[in-house]
Amino acid sequence: MLEKAAYKQIFKTSFKSPVTVEFWDGETQAYGEGTPIAKIIMHEPVSIKDIMAHASLTLGEAYMDGKIEVQGDLQQLVTSAYLSSQSFLRGSKFAKFIPKRSHSEKASKEDVQSHYDIGNEFYKMWLDPTMTYSCAYFANESDTLEMAQTNKVHHILNKLNVKPGETLLDIGCGWGTLVLTAAKEYGLKATGVTLSQQQYDLVNQKIAAEGLEGQVSVILEDYREVKQQYDHITSVGMFEHVGKENLEAYFEQVDKLLVDNGTALIHGITGQQKGEGVDAWINKYIFPGGYIPGLSENIEHIMGTSLQIDDLEPLRRHYQKTLEIWADNFHAVKDHVLEHYGERFYRMWDLYLQACAASFEAGNIDVVQYLMTKGPSSANLPMTRSYIYHADVASGVK
Template sequence: MIDKAIYKQILKTSFDAPIDVEFWDGETVHFGEGESIAKIIMHELIPIKEIVAHASLTFGEAYMDGKIEIQGDLQELVTLAYRSQDSFFNNSKFSKLIPKHSHSEKVSKNDVQSHYDIGNDFYEMWLDKTMTYSCAYFASESDTLEAAQMNKVRHILNKLHAQEGETLLDIGCGWGTLLFTAAKEYGLKATGVTLSQQQYDFVSDKIKAEGLTGQVNVYLEDYRELKEQYDHVTSVGMFEHVGKENLAAYFSKIDQLLVENGTALIHGITGQHKGAGVDAWINKYIFPGGYIPNLAENIDHIMDAHLQVDDLEPLRRHYQKTLEIWTDNFHDVSESVISRYGERFYRMWDLYLQACAASFESGNIDVVQYLLTKGASSTNLPMTRSYIYHADVASGVK
């Protein structure tokens, strides 16, 4: 059979470790030398032309639908596929479809709500108590996820060199942990903006419950509509949603939202190599309209916006560890997720979490914190980076 012969050619070079593959007709083939690290079971033939057209989307849907089973470590298997230069995920002749996507304010709102408004109760199942859905910061290997998420928030605020009484805007504020920490621990007047109705309701209720009305504000609004200026701007896990065509406007808007000599801390997934920036499966099922810019793209846009770079910190290993903990947490509540959302939904999110961990583990993607200033670099910051680490220790980031 032609399809099976081509599959064998592809699989022979797609992984940097030995694997077993059981084909739809029952034949099992061992690829590589030594003991297999995993077994791929193909329950039915998936036309090779679909793999050639868009490997990520085809593989993802097949896994969701149970057409493909993985016995062994799924994250390790995907990591190996990313690391192999001849993998069907990496080889240019197996091109990905990159659909054009509108990022109007209406479409952006629908995209965000399709992901974040699954329900607060869904995210509460497997996130930590801070309800933080972005890369944590592990000051030590023994940090719990909750401690590491608080480390991340304090690390961000410490980098800003924020002072009591100053104002802060958090673009894409999530469930508000950064806002409440900024207000309660740093004495800032903090404002958040989100397009998620569920996140907005959650933060609004917490503002009232904690007696922070007037010191913490939240708006259900597109950041592009904001007019007021702030001493500091943060944006954590946000620019991945704005789209390639809007990145220039995003950084330009940050410049507009900052007072002169203000500081911004932008934290987001970034490619450290040039590539497509879009994964067809994730774009269709997880993050509609998502785009991962590379480092050069972001730096170009930062310079065009007349912002200056004070510090860049890659956190790739931190996001890998974060995702691995989320995966363990997600597996712990598998029965609840399946009973509420179904087997296909569970397999979709399981693949998403493990594939993302594999992407970070392999170096396919990174996450970078960009410390930016409006005006001459470091005008309002101490002369050396030591202020960050001294403040980290003082605030409990050890």
């Protein structure tokens, strides 16, 4: 009874919007005024002590194990908790429970493969046909996900102000959409680098199928092993994997691999508010070794190189929408996921997609594109940003 009373006290201030809670003994309690956005069903007690110490990990595991269920909008429920200044999620000290994770080349390879080598077939089930697993760019609210992912690639290449015949390196190339587009539509000689065997194999299949062997290549190695310099460098959704202790070396490597007056576009999840850049549950189950750097943290590392910032563009709402579409796609293939991966795996990924969308919606995290020049800022770029949008329109981003 004491534990139940403690729960009731916690729920009074944990959500910005009204919710209903059904406890393990059948008692139902409403919190907040108005129509509840969701109903939380607690099939059994979960340790209050563990929740207050490391809420993300404790509640995430309880949801995966079916001890807690949510009827209604899970994303809005998590968003509501993030927006409440007195929420258990706001007060959690979970970061200190994360074991220190090595970011050696061996450990980084293991981390990447644990996530991306689940299997290409898994990602094909709910990503769009471009197989792009990063924030899309919605030029219009009505854009499909495939259109928005294509927009994103064009927007990046247009920002770089690339010219036919130039070279491009994509650090963390995913399933190859950016390098293939750079070669086919912009006339670049493009190279991708990845640690995922599954991605490497599929990109090579695409290169062969499209007859691009002389123009596109992919390397299966750590980005720290790359030696050749390039006219342009892109890296999309990559620096979140390098670890806090390696961020400085990451930006130094970008600087080292870029020719003088070359341009680089780094696109990644960034915190705009002060706070821990780690999440215990996501680190344990989704992205081992993950770390979300703050905006000032990245800028400080950039300032330690010869790179200079030409443009910063936040895309928070774009990633929220991307994740919401991914979640809808994932729900549409629920039966297939359950058949091949099981209930716990399905609940884990469902929570991951919706909680991440909630985190963007609440403003806990952002995604920012950093456009940089090696050497004097804008030395190799037009005087104003208008060139980006003119090129976007010309390439179909309208």
